[in-house]
Amino acid sequence: MAKKRNSKSKSEDDSYISTSSHSISSDESNSDYLRTIFIVLAVLCGLLSYYTYQCLTTPPPLPEINLYQWWGQYPIDRKAENTIKPFKIEFSNTVVKDLKERLFHRRPLVEPLINTGFSYGLNNNFLVQVLDYWHNQYNFKERENYLNSYQHYKTNIQGLDIHYMHIKTKSTPGVEVLPLLMLHGWPGSFREFYDIIPKLVTPNPKHEFVFEIIVPSLPGFGYSQAPARPGFGPLEAAIVMRNLMRRLGHERYYVQGGDASHGIGSIMATVFPGDVLGFHTNMPIVPFHILGPILTVLGSVWPRLVIEPQYEYRMYPLHYHFYRYLEETGYLHIQATKPDTVGIALTDSPAGLAAYILEKYSTWTNPEFNMIVDGRLLEKYQPTQLLDILTIYWATNSITTSMRLYAETFNTRHLSLKLDNIPTDVPTWGIKFKHELFFTPDFILRCKYRNYLQSTYVTEGGQFAALEMPETLAKDIFQAVAAFRTFWIKQQPLTLTSEESTTKRTIYDFSVTDLNGNVVKLEKYRGQVLLIVNVASQCGLTETNYYELNELHDKYAKLGLRILAFPCNQFGGQEPGTSTDIMKFTKHKGVMFDVFSKINVNGEYAHPLFEFLKSALPGTLGDFIKWNFTKFVVDRSGVPVERFSPSTNPSELEEHLLKYLRHYAQK
Template identity: 60%
Template sequence: MAKKANHQEKKPLPKKPPSSSFPIGKLFLVTAVLAGLASFYVYKVLTTPPDLPELDLNQWWGPYPIDQQKDESIRPFKIEFSDVVVNDLRERLLHRRPFVPPLEDAGFTYGFNSNFLTRVLDYWQNSYKFKDREMFLNQYNHYVTKIQGLDVHFMHVKPKVSPDVMVVPLLLLHGWPGSVREFYELVPKLTAPRDDVAFVFELVAPSLPGAGFSQGAARPGFGPIQIAGIMHQLMQRLGHTKYYVQGGDAGHTVGSLLATYYPQNVLGFHTNFPTLTFSSRASLYVFLGSFWPSLVVEPELESRLYPLGKHVSHLLEESGYMHIQATKPDTIGTALTDSPAGLAAYILEKFSTWTNPEFRKAGDGKLLDKFQLTHLLDNVMIYWVSNSITTSMRLYAETMNKKMLAVRIDDIPTDVPTWGIKFKHELLFHPDCVLRLKYKNYVASSVVEDGGHFAAMEMPDLMAEDIFKAVATFREFHEANTPASSAQTVYDFTVKDLNGREVKLDQYRGHVLLIVNVASQCGLTDTNYKQLNQLYEKYESKGLRILAFPCNQFGGQEPGSPEDIFKFTKNRNVKFDLFEKIEVNGDEAHPLWKFLKTIQRGTMGDFIKWNFSKFIVNKHGIPVARFGPNTDPVDLEPYLEKEL
């Protein structure tokens, strides 16, 4: 019998899976592209400055209704510790409840030690001389003016100096929980003439709006940007279109904003809190530096920033107040407004721990190692009398919020020359390379191996010296970086006399000037010095001033020191004004001479040909004539008489 045929179908062989090399390679390619795009995006975000937010200088921040007639008057103000306020304060201190005893050996680590607080409050109640301190605080002139609906208080101190000493305006900005009281020991040091510089300061020290005697805003949204706008308007109202700024803590933030918003007006920014708190780039630099600190910070300063974990931990421990004030300022404000004991403990605890973190271990917080109790209570009294603790703390809520943080204000660069002084125990530390991410002309840092957050009160001598040094550097910066083409008159320039003191040519306003480069060993010296003396004696009473600039660029014929030049000119009975030796040609030419050559060009090129080239400048500061070395000074009389 035939076999049955096997009709079972063959199962198809399973298909071989496609090669995995293509999709994996494609995946790697896509991942690489996405990673590259993400990296490029992050790079652009970090390196592209955000736009400067608009600032409305007409916005009304005071209570409604809006004043229809703008009041720009400046009104005298007196700090007053009235009998009503003082008696109420003493009653509250007298009837305070007993404090909970501190833990054994706790020092200030749990906050203000209640045993020491009892001593502080007893002194405040029984030994603090209220009327004497009121007189002390009123020793300087105080004023109030209304700006954008707010009464803004400021202390205004003008130096008493001779007319030949230059006076420059300086805006002093305090922080929290400080006040204008921080500057009282600093004021006399900044307004007294010094041998090493040719200027002193006219000081404007406002209470930041909401703090001390300046009114707080009536509605939300009034943050450091708005305060900066008000501070600028205050300086404008006082007639200072250009000015210097010094600030720490909140004053640093406002001062930095002034430098960012008004670079044409702020001539220099000095800060004792040189940090970039609101910069994502700065945070990234600091974080990356923790892996290789020497790339970010000098070895001798490394311990101020690294190990990063240690400093972050300390910062978190000391910033609890900030979280409260940034979220619920009015709650804590209510408690402090009602209790002088609470207000004193809350404020003075910062003066201990922020001056030196090691002070926390002491039962008295070592407060009196650095400060006088009377001075500390002056500051507390300003908050108590003005009832401003709540409004002062609202600044944190207006600063540490999403809207303000999104602005990234510290990522917006400024060209204003900036100088920082870094005290050892300051709450934050940033290296110079980080600071230059914002401050493109960060000229220098002073590093101090002591001191803390309240430097103006703790170390006024050192602060004053550093401020003078910084502003002198700012002035040199502008002198070196002001192109001749941007100057309008000779009054835009500053020069130095033979003693190295700065002389702003603005002091010659209204005079006719004869500006000449001189030399002591030139064949033209005898004739020119003799005839320049004759011109000066004849026309000085009519307003002529001769400005002589020694120069050694022509045949090396002015090789001497300033002392040699002074002796040489004294022997010739020279009475006109002599300045330090300069260059008049080339890249190192003094900016004034670059300006003169630009306005009055030469016949065979603009460069100065030899010693005793002469420029006549009219009463408006404009160069109107130029004469070569071979023109004798007496031949200039017709031209001088025309201008005189």
């Protein structure tokens, strides 16, 4: 019996073992299957991630362009004149009489709702005052003479008669004249630049250059002929502007623009980088860059990812700015889809034209004006300024053709070019007025503009900067162009022979840029002993070095010591701020020595001055600068004589400096 039980038990055990073996085999099979699935999914995720990365980072190719595409009426006139003809603005008696009759016989306007200001659109009570002034007080002949106070011309470009103002500057010894193309937006015109032009063509004691100004009317605006067929968008406008500058003999020049002309100027810098020396914009945006929306949304969770804390309010909270965009971009949707429909109403009614345009000059100057009965228009602008702009649109019957630019911008054809995703190396500078409708942080701008040099933040002002704040805009243009010129100096390769680096070259051969954007020739320091330092405001060495550099200046400036500090962000990102930020920091520290604009000291874009210093005084472990606060002593003849590491505090340099300072004092 025992044997049988044992036999049965053994049989059961064998059955159990067999079952267990089957189970183990099944588990291993399932494990292999899951491992295979996991590997396949990992590979697919990897491929998808790589594809997404490629889509986000690979720029599209430059579009094919036709520099000679004909935009005039058919048949093509192969003998179209290339001549430049003087042009005079004229408000003919016929135009003026018709306008006054329409103003006089206008229908009564509907009473506005109580206490609504401009929140429902332009307030009709205020509009009545504007129309009465236009009818009874606006002196058409006087304004015509005023508008002709600058020289106007026309020339035919690609079948279109293009109008432009050309303000030439008399040559002054020691002052270089630089060509500057200035482009208006919508609903602006060439008239916006009348107050800023004198500030740009008059020699500025802080700069060694002035400007020769070219201000065109964009095709379809004012006195420039409109294209005869569809397809004329910002790219085509950029080509016409480039061809105009070539017609005027300028192959290299600077470009300034905002609003719609930010897009045109940006395209010129992208497509014609060999022509554009620098691009200054008063609406620095990249609305169609693929990374823009992604980074903007991420920034709503972690704002410091994309924007400095002090400017966060200009971008977040996102819902506040979204509602403002929604409220203020109704015109854009109309003009991008049915410009000719609304154009009929505005062409037939001067009252309608005035309401449509002047409302923008209020709410885009400051959204807080929205609840004011007069929109504070006359607080910011003179009646003649606004009515000049209205009269130009009316006299030229160009409101419809001007609005078509939106239809040619927000369409599949133009958007498929992905021009905002094509990087440009042209140096770019932006000025950001507080109430500008659209805002893009520098972090996102640099996705497009590889050499985005700086943003100037203004605590007031809106979209119509040249008209509202000409002094501020002119100053910023000067500073930007000074920075552009320094940028190109730094791009020139510095090749020094051993003889040049030891005997023939001194620091007096170099120029630098101060925190205000002014070019400073180091010749001004001739005969003084110099201590040249690369600095940073957020380094662990900052506190000691700034304090002791100040002490050295205070102690030895009377003997001829000058300290030149150059902020640099190449070491741990410890100098991230703008020139304005650096200026505030140095003021807080009570800095008495000279501090210049931010530069690179190593690498491809190292400033030539530091290339020279490194060549003249190689370091112990290589010529390159190792960290913040490397120090160079330059004797009174401009020759670098000693180099000290970042770990050497300024107070330890006294005995070394005194060797040269005493020699200086005796001299």
